[in-house]
Amino acid sequence: MSKVKVAVAGYGVIGQRLADGVALQGDMELVGVVDAAPTLAVRALHEKGMPYRLFCAMPEKISDIERVGIPVSGTMDDILKEVDIVLDATPGGIGEKNKEAYIKYGKKAIFQGGEKNEVADVFFHGYANYEKGIGKNFLKLTSCNTTGFIRAVDCLDRAVGVEKVVVTIIRRVADPGDTHRGLVDMLMVDPIPSHQAVDLMLIMPHVKATGILVHTPVTHGQIITLVVTPKREITREKALELFNEHPRIRVVRIADGFNSNTSLFQYGRFLGKPRGDLYEIAVFEETIGFSGQDIVFAINIPQESVTIPETIDGVRACMEMQTDRLEAVSLTNRYLGMR
């Protein structure tokens, strides 16, 4: 018997795995995979030497992929002419649109859990209702959780019969790399220079600044490291003295337990500050060091409360309440209960 020719549409989390799975089947041939953009998975396919031919979902998107040096073997229409069945693993809703092409070329398709049930003739599970899928044109797979627990329920059902099931799902919120779900278990980098470094130059035009920002999935505070090139040499002691004298800088010691963003958040709570708010940035004393004459150190930013004092200073300025800078900030500090 000739091998069944299979295409995978959507080379993402599921599609990559479907492609690898089909390629291992002795009685199937993976004709190729279809995607719409030079995603990381598509780039990795290229770096692996294109073990599968890549087709592009839309003709107008081919140049986006070829521009980064990845060869495209044709369009969705082209691959549909070569295959018997498509495993559609595109994002929910796209499969329904792709179905028009599958119908046009008279091809069968299997959709994944993100599509509506109506997309298919049969809502399918290999163990639980295999017979219902036989000969049908369009199947829709159960979702990942449903696929998994149906295996167990079906296993018991076939042995002893099952009357009732109560299901509690503790579900992962995102897959690795799912930036559209927010920052979950990932560190995401922005291009240099971060807007904060650019903003510093707007406020202090005499200082050159650049820097990199990495987003992290934490909510209590931010840690910034700085490398500052002074115009005149400065000692560690002098820097420490300056930081200590600044009413909006709190110098803390790792040795005392201030070893993290959260230690400062906790300390704000121990002080009984509303919501744990600290107005001061913290300089971690043991991080103060040198690279040549450049001074290096790390600070903690309580992002929810740090701008309050400077905003109140702004009221003083624009309302001309004080014309002397130090008088204004001191008043703000005093009213906010700072040193």
Ligand code: NAD
């Ligand atoms: P994904 O976002 O990781 O991958 C989808 C891929 O489809 C992307 O590479 C995207 O570029 C591509 N694509 C977009 N439009 C296309 C088009 N018109 N033609 C071809 N490719 C196109 O998505 P995923 O997580 O793999 O989910 C795919 C399906 O599988 C969804 O129905 C989802 O609900 C289901 N599913 C996902 C998981 C999971 O753990 N992620 C588990 C079970 C089922």
